[in-house]
Amino acid sequence: MNKIEIKTGSQKLIAATAFLTVIGFSLWVYQIVRGLFVSDMRNLSPWGLYITMFMFFVGLSAGGLIIATVPRVFGLKGFKPVSKIAVYLAICCTVLAGLFIVVDLGRPERMWHLLAYSNLGSPLMWDVLVIPTYLIVSTVYLWATLRAEKGKGSEASLKMLSTVALITAILVHSVTAWIFGLQIGRPFWHTSLLAPMFISSALVSGLALTLFVVLILQKVGYLQRDPESKCRMASLLGLFVLVDLFLLFCELITAAYPLGGTEFQVVKTMLTGIFAPMFWIEVLGGLLAAFLLLNTGTQKDNRLVGGASLLAILGIFFKRYQLLLGGFQFPNLTHFSITTGPVAPDAGTWWRGLQGSFIYFPSIFEWSLTIGVVSMGALLLTLGLKYLPLKPAK
Amino acid sequence: MNETQQHSRGRQASRRTFLKTSAAATGAAALAFGTGKPIIHALAADYAAGQVPDREEKIFQAPCYNNCFGHCRLNVHVRDGKVVKTSRAPLPDPRYAALDDDPTVDDSYYRICLRGLSHPQRIYSPTRLKYPMKRAGARGENKWQRISWEEAINTTAEKFTAVQRQYGKTALGIHHGSGNFGTLNGSMPGSLGLLEKTLGATNIDLALDAGYIPGINRVCGFYPGAWNTNEIADIVNSRNIYVWGHNMTVSAIHQWHFVADAMENGAKLTVFDPNFTGIAAKAHRHVSMRPGTDTALIMSMIQVILAEKIYDQDFLLAHTCAPFLVRESDGMYLRMSDMGVPAKEGPIFIYTGKHTVIDPNLVWDTEKNKAVPVDEATAPALEGSFEVRGVKVRTAFDLLRDQVASFDPETSKSITDVAPDVVRAVARDFAKIKPSASLIGMGNQAYDNGPVWGHAIATLHAVTGQIGKSGHALGNPWFMYLGINFGMAAPEAIACIELPELLETGKVKGKVRPPIKALLISQGNPITAWVDQNYWVKTYWPTLDFVVVVDDQMTDTAQMADIVLPKSHWFEHEDILPLGGTHPFIQHGDKAIEPLYESRPDVDIHRLLATKMGFGESYAGSNEDILKQCFETPLTAGYGLTVENVRKYGTLRFQNKGYIAWNDLKFNTQSGRMEFYCDKPVDQAGAPVAPERTKGQRLPTWEQPREASVDNPLFKKYPLVLNSERPRFRVHTQWFNTEWLRELDPEPIIRLNPGDAAKRNIAHGDYVEIYNDRGHAVAKAVLSGGVRPGVMVYPKGWQRYQHKAGSFSELDSRAFDSVGINQSFFDVLAEVRKWNGQV
């Protein structure tokens, strides 16, 4: 694609994403005015798609940064040409992660309470502190990288900065995981493995997104083709996918082995119950992606690698969604009672058949607002690619 | 604040001082509402314990007038002229404590329920009828046009007078349901009774809850309200409690804590009910039987007791008809009048106002070896055949033993489906454990064989002597009242289920009388409450010239009216509740607020109508005069119950504390004894039973239910017995559209046994259609292991529009037993299938 096509293409993209962002914003305002009732979230499922997307984008953000900083911190052969793009991608995802928290809040106008009355014992409070820090650190890191290209600042300071960035990235995932993992009230979540799993999932989704974006940018000519680093990234991604599946396997076998108790019920729901479709796409998709990414033959074919990356990202989204839903699908007290407030949209009481139906499924409104927010991320990315010197230095 | 509120405020102040509450909130902290300062608003107001007035809140007191028989005394809290909540009021009212011989605060009768707490939503219901309306479409089309009170009363008076002129006075029917038991504005013989009497109208009687009455009255004699049983507080002294056909934890929730106390004292609880109900879940033992077969079960229990000779011989000989001699020829008792000593007139029986008859029964004195009047016998024979002046006679006890002989537990199992060892166990317990009690609901009388069941249960008590002492109960204190002025009544009454016979033949029980051509309906919702709804709506209603309904919601019945008049809510007018229901207190009800919109109390409507129809003089007096006229009778005077007293003390007991029924063991039968053998059985209306049925009604006799029985050929087509159950979240249809309650109870359901449902591949939550030849109803299926196979149960009281199609009230039959003359709500067969969506 020549320059003109890139230019008009990016303008169309910017226009589209800007338009969708405005739509997203207006939906958010409508949601505040009309009420979160427009979502499918109810008292038995107080969180939903927004918080899932929050987890998902925290994962996506850290992945990019880790790929950019790990080679520098440990002196490995990095992915220099794409490291700036990876970091910027991380920044966009972090912004989105923060936005999804805001969109989920009932009283966003009271966010200042988080500073005025902060309760430092709350994992959510930790995240509220860590995410802005992470955003600042990764922005400074990008800024420092750009300055370094202009000869200012030293490699040592860059190395130090990347170490700080790496630590913050690890912290962001662990803290985000602890929001869920520390809750004894939600057996589905209450496992010490959650933080490591969040990190491995972040690596998968972060790298997959970076790889996919790089392939697109190479296709549109923004970047030169670099088959060697692409294959290396593909192999690394394949490895991360397998590690992630391994951790998932550890979790399942531990829960299932007693062949009894609530954990076993949960595993059964994942293997054969209502979670089965998502679960098997995640596992089989992951294995397929890993094969495509690791196999020297297939890893050369950009379309296959791109497809495998998307498959990996989809798998991680399902993992996040299942985690969130799993926390609410199995209430601790299952004695029948009247509605606990608007438990399900008035459309019907399909939640009654807990075994045969989901306690929550995102409403059309939630999907639309989510698209709006993600479009803002796409807008930020496109603008960044357009106006920031993210191309590899000559 | 207008005059009446000022008046009540004045009285309120005097009452308040008496209630010893601190006059005003002291030290109430600044109530910083919504000033954005994020602190919870501290409220400091120090009041004495109990419900105390808040800020400028006033507390009035009134009973909850409807007929769940709880008749709770409620505090009605009024703030800024609005009823903001209700709460439990002391019952008895503390002021009464000064009269009571034991002034210690006994809160066992303090009571309220979820419905009573929802009054604010009924008073300020958005669908409350606000002004008189006349029909603007066909009956049932629910199209209305607002009219003035003047036009409404004029039209009604004109139409009613025309009907009475054309067909006769009694062509005007007045039907009252059970919606409000007040004297002025309710259905107890009070202002409405005065109107019926004044207009010479016909009272269309509810004809329900009465199936067992002919049976129980044969054995124990007439008693107003059927059950004369111990004050419920006495049940704590019982050792062995049997609950028959009674969903107590739903239909009499305020009885339960007394039973729970008894159980904590060691009493054993057994529940007799086809279904596993709430009360069965609390019981030590649940006996499930095929619906409508309890009489056979009780006869089987009596068979065991007689066979194992564990009956109470002394009681039988001293207080029952057991030793009475019966002529083998015609089954009549051998009385002194048969021996040439003419019967004499006894004293007037207070409940009927008629003279009693003294004609002593003869017994066989084993010492004197001859028949003697019962009072002269020293050693009456319990068993044996004898001959007196050539007349062959046998003791009533012998006849009873023969009657139950074929009901040994093994044989009776084929009828009742109750295991023989269970029958023996419950029989022995009831004979041996003293005191035993039977708390009885309306389940058993809801089949055509209600009368014989009443006869059987009373006989069981007679045979075991379980009556007349603390810890006993025969019945349920549903209608513990004496404040009823039977004089305030229509000249003629007809049971609602006899209307079809009158329509078709112009006669009732063979007696010619004018047809019913106009109806005034108040405190009732017959289109939902009566059996066989389609008959009334499609066949009967078109024959009526004019129908007026007085209500405060657009009920099924109001929709079938030509004119609807808005009545005021119970706390918008003063009244006296002349009965206690399940507690022994008569109550005064304050007027807490003014009637809303253009609604009026029933008594004012009666006055307007009577005056317009030319009978103003009977309502010339004030409401106070009418209240005195209706409430103050020789009966109530005897208990010191005057309007003045009841208003002054709020609540007054009409029974001495710890009332024990029949404690003198003097029964209201002719002989003064429990007559389980009744040679001249009468029907519900007191008329002699038809000759061909007399023989079958003298002793407890097993009769199959009319429809709901396996022997009915209809059983093949409709194999499921359809029962209703009391709705927790309504009293019949009242509260039907109170939103708070609808959140707990959103839509009609039908409870199915999972096995029966599976046979029809009905899953939990499916919408199903219950149907038979009379009609259908659609409801959501609830699969429950509590429902006996072969039975379906629906909570009653839904209005038609709340069903997706049809109504439960279409399904029951208007056939009735000639002795019981009672609506048999459970004597119904039906089938159920997945609903195909057709309305």
Added chain:
Amino acid sequence: MANKRLGMVIDTKRCIGCHTCAMACKVENNLPDKNWWNRTLTVGGKEMDTPSGTFPNASMSYITLACQHCENPACTKVCPVGATYKREADGVVMQDYDKCIGCRYCMVACPYTGVRVFNWEKPKYQVDFAVGDANVTPHQKHTVEKCMLCTHRLAKGLQPACIEVCTARARHFGDFNDPNSKVSQLLLKRSHFQLLPDKETNPTVYFLT
């Protein structure tokens, strides 16, 4: 003076699941439509008032569930702004509607299904004036609310609204720190259980069996 530990003892042998205590709470606190702070749960089949087991071997009982005012609440720990907190003096776990940012983390953390409810839209009422007690804090959209042990009544020296109304005389309220209180005595005399003890919240509501 010494801190109190206020809570309830509910006798499941007596409770008949009549919802009167649930309704008393709803009216007293002027709860918005569809919100219930105290609910009657059927311990039995798949629907209200249905037993477990197959006929005739069935069993059914009831528990009423509102905030358990836990000694070690899972909710107050997670609230990022301290809008829900446990009062020192009497152990009541409070909700500050003005402070709450509506993140609903407390609903996620509380193990007791349905105890915390959120106003998903502007609170709606069937009656157009506030019913119940005049001193109840007005409800707010997009905030979490739950039983607060009727603090407005405690301030007046009254028991919570859901106690005296119990038709079965199954509900008892008092201070567990006072050994002579009715509730403490009941725990000595009767066998009892707490809901979800394995969640380590140590609820201040005990059920007698």
